Amino acid sequence: MQKQDREPIRTRFAPSPTGRLHLGNARTALFNALLARHAGGEFLLRIEDTDRERSRREYVAALLEDLRWLGLAWDHGPSGAEPDPDWFQSRREAHYAPLYARLLATGAAYWCFCTEARLARLRQRQRAAGRPPRYDGACARLDAADAERRRAAGEPAVLRFRVPAGRRVRFEDLVRGPQEVDTDTLGDFVVRRADGTPAFLFANAVDDALMGITHVLRGEDHLSNTPRQLLLLAAVGLEAPRYGHLPLLVDAAGRPLSKRLGSLSLDALRARGYLPAALCNHLARLGHAYAEDPGPADLEALARGFDPARIGRAPARHDPARLDAWQKAVLERLDPGAVRAWLAGHPEGRRAVERVPRARWPDFVAAVRGNLRFPEDAVRWAENLFAEAIAYDAYALDALRAAGCDFLDAAAEALSALPPGAGFRDWTGRVAERTGRRGRWLFQPLRAALTGIQVSGASPGYWRQGPELGRLWSLWERGELDRRLEAARAACRHLDAMRERT
RNA sequence: GCUCCCUUCGUCUAGUGGCCUAGGACACCGGCCUCUCACGCCGGCGACAGGGGUUCGAGUCCCCUAGGGAGCGCCA
Numbered sequence: 340m341q342k343q344d345r346e347p348i349r350t351r352f353a354p355s356p357t358g359r360l361h362l363g364n365a366r367t368a369l370f371n372a373l374l375a376r377h378a379g380g381e382f383l384l385r386i387e388d389t390d391r392e393r394s395r396r397e398y399v400a401a402l403l404e405d406l407r408w409l410g411l412a413w414d415h416g417p418s419g420a421e422p423d424p425d426w427f428q429s430r431r432e433a434h435y436a437p438l439y440a441r442l443l444a445t446g447a448a449y450w451c452f453c454t455e456a457r458l459a460r461l462r463q464r465q466r467a468a469g470r471p472p473r474y475d476g477a478c479a480r481l482d483a484a485d486a487e488r489r490r491a492a493g494e495p496a497v498l499r500f501r502v503p504a505g506r507r508v509r510f511e512d513l514v515r516g517p518q519e520v521d522t523d524t525l526g527d528f529v530v531r532r533a534d535g536t537p538a539f540l541f542a543n544a545v546d547d548a549l550m551g552i553t554h555v556l557r558g559e560d561h562l563s564n565t566p567r568q569l570l571l572l573a574a575v576g577l578e579a580p581r582y583g584h585l586p587l588l589v590d591a592a593g594r595p596l597s598k599r600l601g602s603l604s605l606d607a608l609r610a611r612g613y614l615p616a617a618l619c620n621h622l623a624r625l626g627h628a629y630a631e632d633p634g635p636a637d638l639e640a641l642a643r644g645f646d647p648a649r650i651g652r653a654p655a656r657h658d659p660a661r662l663d664a665w666q667k668a669v670l671e672r673l674d675p676g677a678v679r680a681w682l683a684g685h686p687e688g689r690r691a692v693e694r695v696p697r698a699r700w701p702d703f704v705a706a707v708r709g710n711l712r713f714p715e716d717a718v719r720w721a722e723n724l725f726a727e728a729i730a731y732d733a734y735a736l737d738a739l740r741a742a743g744c745d746f747l748d749a750a751a752e753a754l755s756a757l758p759p760g761a762g763f764r765d766w767t768g769r770v771a772e773r774t775g776r777r778g779r780w781l782f783q784p785l786r787a788a789l790t791g792i793q794v795s796g797a798s799p800g801y802w803r804q805g806p807e808l809g810r811l812w813s814l815w816e817r818g819e820l821d822r823r824l825e826a827a828r829a830a831c832r833h834l835d836a837m838r839e840r841t
Numbered sequence: 842g843c844u845c846c847c848u849u850c851g852u853c854u855a856g857u858g859g860c861c862u863a864g865g866a867c868a869c870c871g872g873c874c875u876c877u878c879a880c881g882c883c884g885g886c887g888a889c890a891g892g893g894g895u896u897c898g899a900g901u902c903c904c905c906u907a908g909g910g911a912g913c914g915c916c917a
Contacts, residue, residue, distance in 0.1 A: 393917090543917080561911095586910095587911080624853060651847095653848060653909095660852075664868080671879095709880055779875095781876075
């Protein structure tokens with residue numbers, strides 16, 4: 340009994356707060372959000388904190404923060420890290436209790452008094468004998484009244500689901516198509532732990548049904564859970580969502596993403612300076628292909644073309660170069676204000692924001708944005724273009740020496756002879772005329788004179804890369820151009836003097 | 842061990858029996874754009890894991906092999 344089409348779509352993301360979000364989780368969240376948005380439906384957030392040992396309040400807060408940062412707003416869900424009875428499974432006992440009772444009453448589940456030690460031994464034996472490690476059903480035939488008495492006497496017990504024998508469970512996977520599983524390959528599984536908390540299989544499936552979830556996109560590792568959850572939901576008389584299983588996401592080396600491997604955690608990527616839109620664009624194409632690729636797009640456009648049927652079945656590898664390409668593409672389309680906000684959010688980038696005069700900001704962004712990838716890239720140009728002290732680095736001095744002081748004199752003269760309103764080309768045209776230099780012999784020394792300035796954190800010669808000289812030129816006032824040329828001439832004369840002395 | 846899943850250029854992928862001498866994007870290499878880097882444009886390199894079938898015809902269907910993965914928990 341699975342949900343059918345033609346009703347409003349409702350998806351969810353249901354993380355357990357036992358670690359930070361990484362690329363893999365984030366993709367799952369994104370896909371569910373895109374699916375909901377695509378259909379004009381709703382996207383919910385639920386916290387699966389039934390593991391008392393490992394769930395941590397601060398992870399909830401971090402989770403919410405990461406999702407908000409990514410731009411994945413949820414239509415319904417927790418508003419903060421404080422557990423509430425609606426969205427935190429640890430507080431939803433009241434919803435579960437009647438279902439346990441029903442399971443017990445119909446015989447669909449039974450009390451199991453097996454100790455963990457016995458189960459461990461059992462699994463070990465089964466494995467050694469080359470058999471699948473499954474519960475052997477020791478408590479399945481216990482007399483119900485006896486079991487209740489032992490329970491009442493305080494003997495610890497789990498509630499175990501009785502998987503019907505010799506049946507086939509069929510379902511249609513949203514991404515993998517028709518699936519069929521023999522119930523004889525399934526062992527009786529735990530529904531409620533001895534400490535009274537619900538087991539994942541139970542709480543997860545039940546909450547999806549109770550919350551009216553219609554579609555669930557989740558990791559492939561849940562594929563074999565699906566028949567169990569279907570059986571369970573049928574036994575409590577709830578309607579199951581449709582499930583779709585996403586291929587695993589692996590790192591650049593082809594290894595599964597791990598919570599311990601921190602470099603692909605969302606907060607690490609954010610600290611590095613990646614934009615949420617870059618991440619979303621990257622993720623939206625890992626294991627999913629657009630029929631018509633929208634290019635660097637916002638969530639709305641990403642959602643428009645999103646289609647679960649176009650999700651792949653093979654593991655997808657995260658290629659950092661691809662992510663960087665999205666970062667560049669997204670950055671390229673950001674307006675100056677957004678670039679400013681991005682930079683202001685990072686310690687490094689803030690230095691750039693502070694250095695560049697507000698009025699010059701749009702021009703600065705226009706000139707430099709093609710050369711940005713991370714916040715620190717902006718700092719060097721901000722410090723170079725709006726430098727107070729002017730000192731040339733070794734490569735610049737080489738270029739000045741090679742060009743000769745006469746050349747610089749000519750450049751300065753051409754500049755002072757320039758009528759107001761004349762542009763970069765007028766200037767370089769005149770310099771070319773006076774000195775007979777063209778191409779790199781003309782531009783290289785001019786670039787050295789105007790931008791070959793030492794900047795903290797930049798490697799020597801950094802200025803030789805970067806935006807077109809002409810764009811930078813228009814960023815400077817005439818006085819600043821004079822100042823730079825004058826400094827270059829002084830440096831050149833100093834070099835000459837040094838040479839004469841030796 | 843058992844059950845299930847997966848396998849197209851370096852990477853993400855298109856491809857649902859003829860439109861495929863396998864297309865695109867990113868990466869890489871080369872060229873152009875009056876200096877460099879980037880952008881843009883043009884071009885290049887580059888793949889159907891292997892073997893058997895089925896078919897007039899297979900990347901597409903079936904089987905086997907190899908390789909990878911998941912599940913089999915009082916973890917989610």
